[in-house]
Amino acid sequence: MQSESVFILAIESSCDDTAAAVLKNDKVLSNVVANQSIHEQYGGVVPELASRAHQQNIVPVIDAALKKSGVDKSQLTAIAFTQGPGLMGSLLVGTSFAKSLSLALDIPLIAVNHMHAHILAHFIDEDGFDKPEFPFLALTISGGHTQIVKVNDFFNLEIIGETTDDAVGEAFDKTAKILGLPYPGGPLVDKHAKLGNPKAFPFTKPKVPGLDFSFSGLKTQILYFVQKNTAENPDFIAENIDDICASVQNIIIKILMDKLKLAVEQTGIKQIAIGGGVSANSGIRNALVQAREKYGWKTFIPKFEYTTDNAAMIGIAGYQKYLHEKFNDATVVSKARIEF
Template sequence: MVPQISYILAIESSCDDTACAILKDAQVLSNVVAGQEIHIQYGGVVPELASRAHQSHIVPVVDQALKKAGITKKDLTAIAFTRGPGLMGSLLVGASFAKSLALALDIPLIDVHHMHGHILAHFINEGQEVPQFPFLGVTISGGHTQIIKVTDYHKMEVIGTTQDDAIGEAFDKSGKMLGLGYPAGPQIDQLSKKGDPKKFPFPIPKAPNLNYSFSGFKTAVLYFIQREVKKNPDFVKENLHDICASIQHTLIKILFQKIEKAVKETGINTVAMGGGVSANSGIRSRLTSYNQKGWNTFVPPFAYTTDNAAMIGISGYFKYLDGYTAGMEITASPRISM
């Protein structure tokens, strides 16, 4: 029998953000994230540097989360952590810390699938309306682009996924070709607001069923820039806003073509989006526009879109309510399936 009130400490370390959150049942008491700016100079995440930074950040991040929540380690009911997917070295830091803390406190350990966390972030209790089962979960990030049929808190089926690159990678790599810093996705979003989204048409990649493909899109952007710069060395500088707007417009079109198809094929018109790219203003605007067509759409608050521990905590909370506990033999799994 679980206590009437639970305090879940959650750890997220799948990539380059070290995060810890404290949840009182489904309510977030604290949600602390330590980023790693060192990767900016490399134009992407360097796995070895990421794991080293996690080792430096995790103790102060956990300490800060506990202090912000106003509780001590002795008040904790369970420890949740990201088991995967993600970078092996980064995941191992979070998993090892979580196991050690759970063992020291003699409380349950709960492993969480990173993508489950992005989907269940919608159920963090902030007094908002939440999706009703079944619904379609759309996870979009630097490493994932998936359409998932969600039947309950633990039953999820991937019905569409990327066959190569994720939409977040398409944003970032396109931005890198334009000379933008890392991560380029948010910069493209801002620059596109002053551009013409239909100025430069880009091709729509073909992928079977509900799957995605973004590799060909990146190649098309590369060839386009090379061709135009050959004619005019200042082409990118002179047309930056229009290029960004055209890139964003095309990626949004690619994304929603398959979401529309998924709604039609499944008959489920409740769509809940999550993942770092769901912070994109164009994507959020496009999703909410479907409410006028009879859809029920949901996007989490910005704090719960990018990698964070609160989403791991809420997923762990629902597993805890079901009496689930992981054994101490469990370890990180960088390619774990849904």
């Protein structure tokens, strides 16, 4: 199938961001995201409220993406959408809309795996950003996932390491909650970490064999550490928040980088690409930049707007699936859990 003038409308609704993008081949023409601030008062995403907000946002977001791209709906070649993983109620909104529009316009429907899309975001044609060559290692890190994936080609992906319990994003968010920082806390931990001493408080690295990860023990360690010190000094958090955040971020980066080093040793692959919401963390990005010179790796860090949940990454995955005629019919269903 030829790739000339393929226009993909992409829809992402896996969690609490309603997003739509229009791509011409592998080039992003528009990438619109509507955030849901309602969850801030609850300290986390409330699934029922998220799905209701998606219903309110999806039409204006798609309309904005089309207008910004300058592409009329009659010019669209296919509709790509997030099938999973994610919150079922949220996924259903995007899936239902994508099915309806595909049927109305009589164009192909393409279901996309959210985590697959985070990896393929590196193949968006973006000035100043190189594309990895196959095979490469992908570190996908988010609120729900922590994985090392061996990427042999666009559709041949093998998970060689993953978390046995909590994801790295949960460790950041739990730390923020313990410290009394508002939701979403991960970016605030990063902000405070920039001002602190990463060696102020030594946290221990969990012993997990092979390429797998574990963060539940670290979360508990941080909680007990803060409780103990706060009991001795009620102002401990306020007086040391920068150093606490820097120390937590330091141990998390050490865990991630040590596993990546092991993965490179085992596979012989020195091309490393990161993706997922937590890859927006400045400390992790800096560690990967340093690894280029320190270990001779070729590292790929996506444009900031393609790290958190967005529809452009769904669009590039949809574009590759379109080229390979990997289409779906109206019987396709949303899946809260889904493998590559």
